[in-house]
Amino acid sequence: MTRAASSTRGAAKGKPSSTDRDLEPSLYAKRQKVYPREVHGLFASLRFAGVVALMGIYYFLPWLQWKGQQAVLLDLPARKFHFFELTFWPQDFIYLTSMLIIAALSLFFFTALAGRLWCGYACPQTVWTEVFLWIERRIEGDRGKQMKLDRAPWSGRKAWIKGFKHFVWIALSLWTGYTFVGYFTPIRELGVSVLALQTGPWETFWLLFYGFATYGNAGWLREQVCIYMCPYARFQSAMFDKDTMIISYDRNRGEPRGPRKKSADPDALGLGACVDCTICVQVCPTGIDIRNGLQYECIGCAACVDACDDVMDRMNYPRGLIRYTTENALEGKPTRVLRPRVVVYGLVLLALLSAVAYGIATRVPVDLDVIRDRNTLFRETPEGLIENVYTLKLLNMDRADHRYSLSVSGLEDVTVRLDDADLTVPAGEVREVTVRLQVDPYDLEPGANDVYFTLTALDDESLTAEQEARFVGPRR
Amino acid sequence: MADFVSEFWSWFIIIPTVIGILAMFPLVYFNRGQKQSGEADKMGHSWDEDLEEYNNPLPGWWLNLFYITIVFGIIYLILYPGLGSFGGVLGWSSTQRYQNELEYAEERYGPIFEKYQQTDIRTLARNDDAMRAAERLYANYCAQCHGSDARGAPGYPNLRDDNWLWGGEPEQIRETIANGRTGVMPGWEDALGEEGLFNVTEYVLSLSGRQHDSAVAEKGKARYEQLCVACHGPDGTGNTAMGAPNLTNRTWLYGGAQKTVMESIAKGRQGHMPPHGEFLGDSKVHLLSAYVYHLSAQHEQQ
Numbered sequence: 001m002t003r004a005a006s007s008t009r010g011a012a013k014g015k016p017s018s019t020d021r022d023l024e025p026s027l028y029a030k031r032q033k034v035y036p037r038e039v040h041g042l043f044a045s046l047r048f049a050g051v052v053a054l055m056g057i058y059y060f061l062p063w064l065q066w067k068g069q070q071a072v073l074l075d076l077p078a079r080k081f082h083f084f085e086l087t088f089w090p091q092d093f094i095y096l097t098s099m100l101i102i103a104a105l106s107l108f109f110f111t112a113l114a115g116r117l118w119c120g121y122a123c124p125q126t127v128w129t130e131v132f133l134w135i136e137r138r139i140e141g142d143r144g145k146q147m148k149l150d151r152a153p154w155s156g157r158k159a160w161i162k163g164f165k166h167f168v169w170i171a172l173s174l175w176t177g178y179t180f181v182g183y184f185t186p187i188r189e190l191g192v193s194v195l196a197l198q199t200g201p202w203e204t205f206w207l208l209f210y211g212f213a214t215y216g217n218a219g220w221l222r223e224q225v226c227i228y229m230c231p232y233a234r235f236q237s238a239m240f241d242k243d244t245m246i247i248s249y250d251r252n253r254g255e256p257r258g259p260r261k262k263s264a265d266p267d268a269l270g271l272g273a274c275v276d277c278t279i280c281v282q283v284c285p286t287g288i289d290i291r292n293g294l295q296y297e298c299i300g301c302a303a304c305v306d307a308c309d310d311v312m313d314r315m316n317y318p319r320g321l322i323r324y325t326t327e328n329a330l331e332g333k334p335t336r337v338l339r340p341r342v343v344v345y346g347l348v349l350l351a352l353l354s355a356v357a358y359g360i361a362t363r364v365p366v367d368l369d370v371i372r373d374r375n376t377l378f379r380e381t382p383e384g385l386i387e388n389v390y391t392l393k394l395l396n397m398d399r400a401d402h403r404y405s406l407s408v409s410g411l412e413d414v415t416v417r418l419d420d421a422d423l424t425v426p427a428g429e430v431r432e433v434t435v436r437l438q439v440d441p442y443d444l445e446p447g448a449n450d451v452y453f454t455l456t457a458l459d460d461e462s463l464t465a466e467q468e469a470r471f472v473g474p475r476r
Numbered sequence: 477m478a479d480f481v482s483e484f485w486s487w488f489i490i491i492p493t494v495i496g497i498l499a500m501f502p503l504v505y506f507n508r509g510q511k512q513s514g515e516a517d518k519m520g521h522s523w524d525e526d527l528e529e530y531n532n533p534l535p536g537w538w539l540n541l542f543y544i545t546i547v548f549g550i551i552y553l554i555l556y557p558g559l560g561s562f563g564g565v566l567g568w569s570s571t572q573r574y575q576n577e578l579e580y581a582e583e584r585y586g587p588i589f590e591k592y593q594q595t596d597i598r599t600l601a602r603n604d605d606a607m608r609a610a611e612r613l614y615a616n617y618c619a620q621c622h623g624s625d626a627r628g629a630p631g632y633p634n635l636r637d638d639n640w641l642w643g644g645e646p647e648q649i650r651e652t653i654a655n656g657r658t659g660v661m662p663g664w665e666d667a668l669g670e671e672g673l674f675n676v677t678e679y680v681l682s683l684s685g686r687q688h689d690s691a692v693a694e695k696g697k698a699r700y701e702q703l704c705v706a707c708h709g710p711d712g713t714g715n716t717a718m719g720a721p722n723l724t725n726r727t728w729l730y731g732g733a734q735k736t737v738m739e740s741i742a743k744g745r746q747g748h749m750p751p752h753g754e755f756l757g758d759s760k761v762h763l764l765s766a767y768v769y770h771l772s773a774q775h776e777q778q
Contacts, residue, residue: 026511029533228535375620376629382726391624419625419636419774432611434625 033150034223034287036133037143037279041306050121051130059175062182074184080428086360087428089397091367098356105352107232109345111239113337115246116300119233125225126299128176128218129285132169139165143282169219170211177211223286227297237296242327243336247300249280249291249322250330257291262315273321277311280304280322290322365397366404368455368465377472385415385438386473392433394455396425402457406435410451411471412443423455437471444473479561486560493559497549504542589759597646597762601770610767613760617752626771630731631747636771639727641747643716644772650765654753659719663744664703672699677738683712683723719747 064071066084073082081088088095110117119126140146140161152158181203182190193199199207217225226233240246254274260266266273274291281289283303288295290304308322326335373389381387396402404423408416415438425431437451449471457463480486511533519529556564563569592606600606615624621632628634633641641659642652668676679696682688701710707720714722721729729747730740753761 026509027507027533028510028536028539030510030536224535224537228538371624373624375623375632379627379629382732389623389625389627432615436625436627 031224032287034285035143035146035282036285036303037282037307038137039283039303039306041309043302044306047121047126047130047301051127054122054124054127055131059179062179062187070186070188072183073186076184086363087365087397087399089367089395091395091397092363095356095360098352098359102349102352102356105345105349108239109342109349111236112241112244112339112341112345115240115244116236116298119226119299120301123299125217125222125230126285126301128214129222131172132218132222133285135168135172136165139168166219169215173211173215173219174207175211176214177207177209180210181207223297223299226286226299233296233299239341241339241341242333243339245324245326246294247290247298247302247305247322248294248325248327248330249274250320250325251291251293252330254291254321273312273317275311275315279307279311283307294327364463364465365399366402366455366457366463366465367395367397368453368467369393369395370453370467370469372469372472378474381438384441386441386444387436387438388471390435390437390453390469392435392453392455394423394425394431394433396427396429396431398463399427401426402459402463404455404457404463407454407456408437408451409454411437411439411449414439414451439471439473441473444471446473446475448472483561486562488560490560490562493553497546497553500542500546504539504546508539510536510539586759589757589763592766593759593762595766597650597766597769600763600766601773603766606763607767607770610763610770613756613764614767617756618764626768631729631745633729634727635768636775637727638772638775639722639725640716640772641714641719641721641729644769646765646769648716649768650761652749653756653764653768654751654758654761656751657719657747657749659745659747661707661720661740661745663742665742667703668699668741672696673738673742676700676704676741677734680712680723680737680741681734684726686726 061072062070069082071082071084075082079090081092107118136146140149149158149161178190178194179187181187184206185203190199190203193203194207221229250273254272256270256272257274257276258269258271259276260269260271280291281287281304283306284290285301285303286297286299288297290298302324304322305324309319312319312321328335369392371391371393373391376389379387379389392406394404402425404425406416406418406423408414417436417438419434423431423433451469451471452466453469454464454466516530516532519531522528553559554564555566556568558564588609592600592603592609595603595606614626618626622628622635623632626635633639638644640648642648642657664676665673675692675696676699677696678688678693679700682690682693700708700712707718708714708723709720712723714720721727726732728737730736730745752764756764
């Protein structure tokens with residue numbers, strides 16, 4: 001109450017008039033803590049399944065071993081990204097780009113089709129908040145008990161309960177941070193260095209920072225992230241239309257709302273189906289009243305759908321007063337699922353996914369870079385041949401050692417001279433070799449000539465990389 | 477921080493910055509009032525008949541971000557340079573960071589080079605690990621002139637053959653890299669005249685057994701023995717003490733075509749290998765000497 005009074009501070013000092021106060025409202029709104037009530041039902045179970053699956057993947061994946069090494073390891077210092085059978089190099093950056101484009105397009109596709117599915121079931125903010133809420137309920141009790149505890153004056157019991165809750169939250173957050181770092185540095189060895197308190201500066205920073213972010217976002221900020229920080233919550237409206245699936249209260253059926261006995265006939269009382277129990281408001285994790293219509297705060301979690309269905313069952317009314325529907329359906333018009341935007345998003349998504357799948361399936365784990373020597377354009381050998389020097393970088397991106405052969409095409413009667421004919425490159429290494437090409441000037445075009453280097457593994461002809469370069473001769 | 481031309485500019489930055497930061501605090505503090513959330517006020521404008529703008533208040537915790545920013549700014553300006561010529565109590569500077577990186581690299585890689593330095597150059601040239609490290613040094617410091625394959629270019633000697641301008645013994649190579657070399661061939665245009673120039677050129681070509689007119693070469697020989705013999709020697713095998721090239725092999729530093737050779741004699745040549753000892757340090761020079769020795773030794777094996 002004291003905070004509320006401070007917003008009329010100007011008036012208390014007697015300076016600005018009441019009209020001034022209307023023009024200069026308080027710059028800040030007091031946050032009202034949301035105590036989402038526990039909810040059971042179809043969609044709550046779906047979200048629980050989502051949480052278990054996503055958390056399971058997150059916490060378990062770095063522990064998985066694959067052929068004697070960590071299955072998923074993003075080794076930043078070595079710039080090698082291991083995924084099971086595959087090792088990606090910075091040269092494979094196109095795949096990461098494609099994955100990000102696919103992720104963005106999926107967001108568009110699913111939002112146009114089914115509204116905020118991501119927000120309600122898959123977003124890390126939702127998933128971790130759900131876990132933190134679950135812990136909070138186990139320790140403090142459900143909504144009513146939490147509110148009572150917060151109102152109660154500080155006591156030993158309150159301190160113990162709150163302290164225990166934060167202890168569990170922090171423990172989980174640190175484990176989350178540890179897991180996060182475990183994607184970038186071998187997680188088993190990381191465990192040893194954590195126990196010995198010998199983590200490197202970056203490991204320590206990211207472990208604590210990611211842990212702190214988890215604790216702050218899922219424990220404290222919660223719906224504030226969705227309402228004030230998340231850009232997706234704001235630009236999603238651009239993807240909505242009247243055929244997009246939303247969670248909505250059926251005003252036609254519900255109004256006028258009001259309490260009544262289970263035995264009473266609502267029609268006789270002049271009432272709609274809504275008994276105004278406010279349970280839909282109590283379960284809402286963002287603290288809104290869905291009965292006010294579509295709001296940007298709604299993350300589409302369907303908690304109110306489960307809660308209302310439960311009430312309807314108890315009242316012996318049909319379910320679905322709050323339900324997944326579309327604006328068109330609410331107005332009694334037909335809903336079109338296959339709209340042009342859904343089809344276009346879907347087709348583009350499909351095309352990109354196939355392209356990436358094809359790219360990865362046919363990816364060749366060898367690459368060749370050709371760097372022409374720049375200090376001299378060309379040399380003349382004592383035999384009168386024109387000589388160009390190149391530095392080749394042989395990238396063996398495979399997990400086995402290979403010996404390669406080099407061939408050169410595009411030039412007539414070219415002599416290839418290597419200082420070391422044995423082009424063996426150990427697994428996962430880059431080797432630099434210098435090569436000289438010698439050509440009779442008679443066979444050259446004046447100035448620059450195109451030349452093609454081809455590197456092929458001797459034990460596997462499918463491991464081939466080709467690179468174009470220039471051979472410079474005299475201008476004549 | 478002596479980057480300011482006078483004390484005035486330093487204060488020109490300090491005073492507005494400090495006043496600005498300090499003024500932020502009352503600005504934020506006296507607007508801290510929070511109201512219970514509810515229906516947001518409207519701005520009082522409407523467009524297109526019914527489009528209105530809400531004046532939604534910021535969430536209350538946002539206020540703390542402003543306080544944190546102010547405190548962060550103050551702490552930062554105390555610790556790091558930012559206030560005019562005040563360098564900050566941590567004494568941070570980009571030059572210092574660069575020095576720290578250098579020291580770190582020295583600490584980490586120094587012992588490896590130290591160990592190599594204890595090894596004799598001929599032995600070191602057979603150490604594959606050392607040669608791989610040396611290859612990277614070569615690419616950084618030598619390849620610009622001598623080429624990435626070390627076969628040189630016109631005016632820059634080939635390091636893979638066994639011809640040496642200044643001697644191919646390990647100690648001589650080390651001396652070349654550490655202190656540099658300057659080879660000077662004076663121009664003989666005026667002394668020789670056009671015909672003399674042609675005659676001497678023919679004689680020089682004859683020294684390595686190339687096609688020449690022996691009558692003309694015989695005339696050139698006389699002039700050679702007057703003018704060239706001091707450096708290139710009576711038999712034309714050169715002198716590694718002053719970097720005079722051997723004229724009897726088929727290696728031509730500036731090109732072996734007849735007119736190019738004539739140009740060399742007429743105009744003279746100046747070759748300059750810059751000294752590398754001071755900035756590379758003894759241990760790296762030692763390692764590079766072994767690498768150059770190793771390149772030439774490779775050639776002999778082939």
